[in-house]
Structure formats: structure tokens, C-alpha cells
Amino acid sequence: MQLIVGLGNPGKKFKNTPHNVGFETLDLFKKQGEFSAWRERKKLKAKISEGKDLILAKPQTFVNESGRAVKAIIDYYKIALSDLWVIQDDLDLEIGKLRIKKNSRSGGHKGIESIIKELKTQNFKRIKIGVGPKPEKMLAKDYVLKRLKKQKALSTAKKQAVELLKYELSNS
16 A cells, blocks of 8 residues: 655645645646545544555645644554655755655755655655745745746646656555
8 A cells, every 4th residue: 555645734825825736736736537535534633535555645634734744544454664755845846856765854845844854754755846035035935825927837747746656656
């Protein structure tokens, strides 16, 4: 069983913000497969959708506390860390660029820091979607919660991330 976690913040006011590319990419991925409807699982602190040998999760803890939900889901479903994928935004990548990382540090991403802290390891797979660069004088926390103007580039990146994830899953 594999687990794909999309990072994001719950609520309509966060739609189309850099921090929500994980949620939005996961929604696109879900549409292309056979998955159950999203179900709020309070005990797991997440919305869950299940498919054949695959669980999709959207933590409802807000990005910076994602680790609490990821840990609960992994413990509940008994997921091996080698079967964990996290889809995240990345300020250090230009908007639209993608990168796969395995067993790497957080790069300053608070949601990834939370996951590493809760799991006590950085040994899991990530798809990073570029949302940068942020304006020089803007704080990162303000930028990732602001709606972006370059939605077309981000939309293309989310579609490419879905294809990349499908490829990786079929070849693992």
C-alpha cells in the first residue's frame, strides 16, 4: 500500500495559493484514477481517498503541522516509509519547475520539517513544485499564502507532477 500526501491548507481562502499546490495536484491525480470520495477522518486529521493499493491524503492540520496527520495515517494504515510520497510547494524552484527528492532535508519548508520531526526521518519521497521566486522584500510566509498571478504555469506544473507521479508509481 502506498500513501500520497498533498500538502495544503484547508479552506477556500487558500485555494490557488502556493502552499496549496499539493492539495490541488492530488485532486488532479484523483480524477485520473478510481478512488473513493474524499472522507474527513478526524482521528487521522486528514481527508482520505482510497484506491487500489493507494491512499491519498490531505492533512487538515494546516501545512506547518502536516507531520501530525502524516504520522497518524502511516500508523493507522501501517504504511512503510518507502511507500510515502509527499507533494509540496518549493520557493527555491522557479514557478512551474518540478523536482523529485528522496531522503533529503526540509529546505526550510515548515510542513516538511513537521513531517521529518514526527516520523523521525527524512527518508521519504517528495515531488516539489516550484512556486518561486518570491519578491525580495516579501516574507516567505506571506508569499505562500497569497494568490499567484502565474496560474497557467502552475496549472501546467500540477499536470506534469501528476504524470511524473504516475510514472514513478508504475516503475517502483
